[in-house]
Amino acid sequence: MSELTHEVTTGASWSDLDRLNASFYSRFPYPWRPMSLRRVLDPEFEARFLAQALGRWGQLAVPAGGRIWVAGCGTNQAVITALRFPAADVLGTDLSEPSLDLARNSAGQVGATNLTLRRETIEESRDRDAFDHVICTGVVGHVTEPEVALRRLGEALRPTGVIELMVYNAHQRVGLVAFQDALRLLHAGDRDDFDGQLAVGRGLLANPELKPLLVELGLPLSGVPAEALADAVIQPIERGYTMGQLAEMAGRCGLRVAAPCLNQFDQPNQRHDWNMRFVDPEVQCRYDALPDLTRWEITNLLRRETSPKLWVYLVREDSPLPLKPERQLTEEFLAATEVERGQARTRLYMRSGASEYRAHPDEVPHPRAHPDPGCQRIVDAVAGPGRARLADAVAGERQGAGPADLNLVRLYLTTPLYPYLLVR
Numbered sequence: 292m293s294e295l296t297h298e299v300t301t302g303a304s305w306s307d308l309d310r311l312n313a314s315f316y317s318r319f320p321y322p323w324r325p326m327s328l329r330r331v332l333d334p335e336f337e338a339r340f341l342a343q344a345l346g347r348w349g350q351l352a353v354p355a356g357g358r359i360w361v362a363g364c365g366t367n368q369a370v371i372t373a374l375r376f377p378a379a380d381v382l383g384t385d386l387s388e389p390s391l392d393l394a395r396n397s398a399g400q401v402g403a404t405n406l407t408l409r410r411e412t413i414e415e416s417r418d419r420d421a422f423d424h425v426i427c428t429g430v431v432g433h434v435t436e437p438e439v440a441l442r443r444l445g446e447a448l449r450p451t452g453v454i455e456l457m458v459y460n461a462h463q464r465v466g467l468v469a470f471q472d473a474l475r476l477l478h479a480g481d482r483d484d485f486d487g488q489l490a491v492g493r494g495l496l497a498n499p500e501l502k503p504l505l506v507e508l509g510l511p512l513s514g515v516p517a518e519a520l521a522d523a524v525i526q527p528i529e530r531g532y533t534m535g536q537l538a539e540m541a542g543r544c545g546l547r548v549a550a551p552c553l554n555q556f557d558q559p560n561q562r563h564d565w566n567m568r569f570v571d572p573e574v575q576c577r578y579d580a581l582p583d584l585t586r587w588e589i590t591n592l593l594r595r596e597t598s599p600k601l602w603v604y605l606v607r608e609d610s611p612l613p614l615k616p617e618r619q620l621t622e623e624f625l626a627a628t629e630v631e632r633g634q635a636r637t638r639l640y641m642r643s644g645a646s647e648y649r650a651h652p653d654e655v656p657h658p659r660a661h662p663d664p665g666c667q668r669i670v671d672a673v674a675g676p677g678r679a680r681l682a683d684a685v686a687g688e689r690q691g692a693g694p695a696d697l698n699l700v701r702l703y704l705t706t707p708l709y710p711y712l713l714v715r
């Protein structure tokens with residue numbers, strides 16, 4: 292396993308937009324440092340739950356010594372990934388040197404030695420068939436040619452690998468993109484005059500009728516920190532997608548949307564469900580008969596800004612592993628006879644104010660009790676002394692549940708965001 296290293300490229304092949312992005316994310320590195328970081332001490336824990344999200348029961352999505360690429364890693368994501376997958380070699384790349392510096396400092400403080408950081412655009416990457424897992428969230432919509440970047444991610448993936456990708460959901464960004472355009476027209480100055488743009492943005496948001504945008508963005512109504520406001524309203528470029536557009540772009544890059552990826556940003560309002568329930572049984576019947584991706588496209592079109600984020604797992608079109616539809620995943624989950632509680636030992640590193648991360652003296656079990664008491668009862672029933680059958684425990688909690696509700700139970704118990712049950 293490599294020591295934490297830092298590599299730099301010359302940036303000779305960068306586009307004007309790459310340079311603008313580099314100066315934007317150097318002025319406003321994203322995101323700000325979290326108050327705590329978690330090291331998972333069980334090396335297989337995360338790799339097993341990642342495999343389960345695609346129905347690869349009992350397998351590891353990232354084997355010991357496997358490789359992970361965090362593309363456009365910003366300030367934290369590569370460090371977080373190195374701590375989540377301690378048996379893997381993690382590469383973090385970004386075009387912002389200050390972001391990489393912050394990542395390097397945090398990695399040093401928490402002793403994440405399985406991490407290499409490299410200043411490089413995604414488009415410059417020459418890795419082929421190299422990674423078991425690629426993580427790229429909130430980046431592809433900002434680059435010069437999103438499709439070129441996505442193709443690079445796919446080429447870098449091993450045939451059995453999994454990409455975790457988040458692109459902006461176009462329906463959720465309509466108001467924001469319009470605001471960004473208006474701000475640019477009003478500012479009418481140099482594109483890299485970020486402080487000038489930010490001042491115009493703050494001025495605009497003093498208008499009461501524009502304040503709902505802050506609420507939409509989850510920002511406070513006054514005193515918004517410069518980094519948070521800049522990330523939202525003065526992005527050099529931002530493109531959004533529908534589920535259909537994302538799937539088409541993935542197809543052109545030799546990739547397929549395999550499954551939605553449950554993410555922490557949809558967690559507060561429990562917006563994880565890509566399946567809809569209809570009053571009219573005829574409509575429900577038509578909808579249920581469709582392939583997963585078509586259903587998710589319809590959900591995205593009908594729910595628009597209230598659909599989940601466009602956060603998905605992608606696999607290679609030529610992957611030798613089967614791509615299992617949701618219905619099959621749920622059937623296999625319910626038929627499982629070997630089930631154990633997901634429980635990892637973890638160590639927390641905490642900071643206060645501008646201080647360095649310090650290790651908490653005690654190990655902390657992960658995860659804590661399930662936020663849904665019904666799901667917790669299922670865990671206790673199947674992993675407790677009574678060893679109930681999973682199908683019976685689920686039926687006891689969710690009487691008369693249809694396929695979509697049962698699928699949701701699977702997602703709430705067996706995926707990386709809800710790592711409660713390991714299934715074989």
Ligand SMILES: C[S@@+](CC[C@H](N)C(=O)[O-])C[C@H]1O[C@@H](n2cnc3c(N)ncnc32)[C@H](O)[C@@H]1O
Nearest residue numbers: 316363364365385386387412413428429430434
């Ligand atoms: C919104 S931030 C997301 C950071 C990180 N992925 C996360 O979710 O925390 C976008 C990041 O992409 C980086 N970036 C933009 N264009 C890039 C490119 N062409 N290649 C690599 N990184 C890029 C920026 O420097 C910035 O750190």
